[in-house]
Amino acid sequence: MSLAQPAVPATVARLDHTAVYASDRRLSAEFLAAVLGLEVGAPFGPFLPVDLGNGVTLDYYEKRDEPIQPQHYAFLVPEEQFDAMIARLEAIGVTYYADPSHTAPGRVNDLFGGRGAYFDDPDGHNMEIMTRPYARP
Structure with missing residues (x-):
């Protein structure tokens, strides 16, 4: 059994991970994991x-x-x-909001036929959950 990862096609670039700065990496990682059920x-x-x-991983730093x-x-x-x-x-x-500017507290949006909401993590990162991807031209 090989432990090698499958090759990514040369014409495709995909996000693998990103560092998320946090004043307390454990608090922030556990917060997000709890909200998302991860x-x-x-x-x-x-x-x-x-x-x-x-x-994809979010790597809290x-x-x-x-x-x-x-x-x-x-x-x-x-x-x-x-x-x-x-x-x-x-x-x-x-508190969650229907909009990224946080002007509609306790509400969700219905963009693109789905639902979405915004909330802040412990360091003020603006997090968004959405059930439909944004329509792009």
Whole structure:
């Protein structure tokens, strides 16, 4: 049995992982994993990964000595799991919004025939869950 990974076609570039800066990598990774219903992986050097299940990981990297610059992370989630994610946000007291500017609290949007919501993680990263991908021309 070979442990080699399958080759990626030369004409395709795919996101493999991205580092997410956090003031407390464990707190932030566990927060996201709890909301999305995922597991936090084993530490990998200075990183604490959350495997998104599609070959992509968010690798939380702790930066305690400088301010965290908030970023936006959007997650395409199954329709049948959306309500459970909203319920988990409510259970831990995190406000969600229908819009990225956070002007419609406690509401979800219906963009592109799906549902979506935005919320902040412990470091102010603007997280988004959505059940339909954005339509692109």
